[in-house]
Amino acid sequence: GGWRACVGGDLVLGASSGVPIIGRASVGPSAFVTSEASVRRDATAASTPIDARALLDYSLATPLNDELSAAGGYWTHLSRAVFAFVVPGTNTYLAVGSSGGHRSGVGYKITQDDGTLCGGYCTPEAADNYPYYWAYNMSDLLAVHRGDAQPHEPRPYAHGVLDVPYQRAAGDGGPYLINGATYDERARVLWLALAGADREQGQYANPPLLLAFEFDVDNALAGGSSAVPSGTGG
Numbered sequence: 001g002g003w004r005a006c007v008g009g010d011l012v013l014g015a016s017s018g019v020p021i022i023g024r025a026s027v028g029p030s031a032f033v034t035s036e037a038s039v040r041r042d043a044t045a046a047s048t049p050i051d052a053r054a055l056l057d058y059s060l061a062t063p064l065n066d067e068l069s070a071a072g073g074y075w076t077h078l079s080r081a082v083f084a085f086v087v088p089g090t091n092t093y094l095a096v097g098s099s100g101g102h103r104s105g106v107g108y109k110i111t112q113d114d115g116t117l118c119g120g121y122c123t124p125e126a127a128d129n130y131p132y133y134w135a136y137n138m139s140d141l142l143a144v145h146r147g148d149a150q151p152h153e154p155r156p157y158a159h160g161v162l163d164v165p166y167q168r169a170a171g172d173g174g175p176y177l178i179n180g181a182t183y184d185e186r187a188r189v190l191w192l193a194l195a196g197a198d199r200e201q202g203q204y205a206n207p208p209l210l211l212a213f214e215f216d217v218d219n220a221l222a223g224g225s226s227a228v229p230s231g232t233g234g
Contacts (some may be wrong), residue, residue: 003086007145009033013052018080028064029081029095029134031056047058055141062117062152069106074159076101077121083181093136098177099154100129131162166197166209188215
C-alpha cells in the first residue's frame with residue numbers, strides 16, 4: 001500500500017558519489033525501486049543484474065549540482081548520502097549522510113585554515129564539514145516513475161546541516177560524520193552511525209556512536225517540510 005503501490009515496488013536501493021570513482025556513482029542521492037522478491041531471485045547469480053527502475057540518478061554529465069567545488073549548492077565533491085527512505089506519513093524521500101564546502105567551497109590539495117595539507121579534495125575552512133540531509137518530494141519521484149521526468153531532474157525541496165549531538169568542539173579535529181544509517185519501521189526510529197565518535201574505548205579504538213532519532217509527523221505538511229529528524233538523539 002501507500003507509496004509502494006504508487007512506484008511499483010517495496011524496496012529502494014541506492015548509493016552516491018563521495019567514494020572513488022565519481023563516474024561510477026550517482027552524483028547526488030539516488031533511488032532505484034525494486035522488490036525484495038527480485039533481489040532474492042536475482043542475487044542468486046552474481047552476474048545477473050537486479051531488476052530495478054531509476055527514480056533518482058545523477059550521472060557525471062547531469063549531476064545534482066553543476067559546479068561541485070562551489071559553495072551554496074545542493075552537492076559538492078565532499079557530499080555522500082549513505083541511507084535514504086520514505087518518511088512514513090509524509091511525502092518525503094529523505095537521504096542522510098555527510099557533506100562539506102557549502103560555506104567555503106572545495107579545493108584540491110590545498111592547505112586548510114588550521115594548517116592541514118590535504119591529499120585530495122577538502123574545504124578551505126576545516127570546520128566546513130558536517131552531517132547533512134537532502135529531502136525530496138515523492139511527487140517528483142512519482143513523475144519520473146510515470147515517465148513525465150528524467151531521474152536527474154528532481155531537486156531537493158530542502159537540504160542542509162543535520163544537527164546531531166556529541167560533536168567535537170571547533171578546532172578539536174573536525175566534526176564527526178555520518179557513515180551509516182538504518183530505519184526501524186516498527187519503532188519509527190532513524191539510527192545514525194557517527195564515525196569515530198565513541199572516544200571512551202581508548203586512544204586507538206574509536207568505534208562509531210549510534211544515535212536514535214524519532215520523527216514527529218503529526219503536523220507534517222503535504223510537501224513533507226517538517227519531515228526532517230526533529231526528535232531525540234542519544
